[in-house]
Amino acid sequence: MPHRLTPSAMYASLHSYLDELVESGVEGLPLADLELKALAPQALDGADGACQEGTPQTLAEIRTQLGDCQRCDLAATRTKLVFGAGNPQARLMFVGEAPGGDEDRRGEPFVGEAGAILNRIIGAMGLKREQVYICSVLKCRLPANRHPHRDEIERCVPFLTQQIRVIGPELIVALGTIAAQTLLQSKEPISQLRGQFHSYHGIPVMPTFHPSFLLHHHENKGLFWEVWDDMVQVLTRLNLPVPEKKRK
Ligand code: URA
Numbered sequence: 001m002p003h004r005l006t007p008s009a010m011y012a013s014l015h016s017y018l019d020e021l022v023e024s025g026v027e028g029l030p031l032a033d034l035e036l037k038a039l040a041p042q043a044l045d046g047a048d049g050a051c052q053e054g055t056p057q058t059l060a061e062i063r064t065q066l067g068d069c070q071r072c073d074l075a076a077t078r079t080k081l082v083f084g085a086g087n088p089q090a091r092l093m094f095v096g097e098a099p100g101g102d103e104d105r106r107g108e109p110f111v112g113e114a115g116a117i118l119n120r121i122i123g124a125m126g127l128k129r130e131q132v133y134i135c136s137v138l139k140c141r142l143p144a145n146r147h148p149h150r151d152e153i154e155r156c157v158p159f160l161t162q163q164i165r166v167i168g169p170e171l172i173v174a175l176g177t178i179a180a181q182t183l184l185q186s187k188e189p190i191s192q193l194r195g196q197f198h199s200y201h202g203i204p205v206m207p208t209f210h211p212s213f214l215l216h217h218h219e220n221k222g223l224f225w226e227v228w229d230d231m232v233q234v235l236t237r238l239n240l241p242v243p244e245k246k247r248k
Pocket residue numbers: 082095096097098099100103108109110111114115135136212
């Protein structure tokens with residue numbers, strides 16, 4: 001009888017085989033292409049078999065598939081999973097890194113200090129939070145705000161992929177290094193990526209500084225203006241009016 005693998009098991013097996021080859025010094029394999037496919041909107045399976053029940057058609061169905069997610073170690077330390085919030089038909093989507101302490105307690109994205117800055121950015125753009133969709137690459141808090149591990153991103157990203165596919169935004173703002181590098185399959189720092197449009201499977205992506213970074217460097221007003229310049233490009237691309245701001 002032929003040995004049949006599910007698509008997700010096949011993907012996991014192929015991925016680990018390619019990882020082994022690369023680690024043993026083999027060069028020139030199309031690993032980047034493979035990773036890109038894991039991020040493609042039509043990809044249904046996480047490496048662990050996430051989203052196997054079928055293609056979700058709504059955000060509620062994606063949330064149901066996530067369930068009481070135990071796919072990585074972050075489940076043990078989270079209080080609430082933070083799925084995302086906002087307009088399910090948003091033209092504009094903001095993608096952050098991972099929930100912080102306030103978000104973990106409330107189960108809502110960007111409701112802490114970084115959220116207050118994101119609200120200011122959205123307000124300055126002449127928009128309301130309810131008009132856009134906000135979520136993060138990781139749906140669970142990172143203990144002690146450490147950097148995410150690669151396997152945590154790989155297990156969570158299929159759900160972000162599905163959120164993007166279901167919402168179908170015209171434009172994505174990637175907030176900070178992790179969101180930008182994950183969506184764009186890049187290793188470039190955010191300072192290099194920001195300020196120009198990239199593409200996530202045809203959807204324009206504007207990387208910009210994470211609100212937490214602005215918070216930690218609040219004395220550097222130049223950073224705020226750089227973010228504003230990025231948002232001006234976003235508004236212009238969406239054919240939305242650009243509110244005038246005076247630089248002192
Ligand atoms: N930072 C993020 O990247 N996401 C949140 O939801 C909150 C803070």
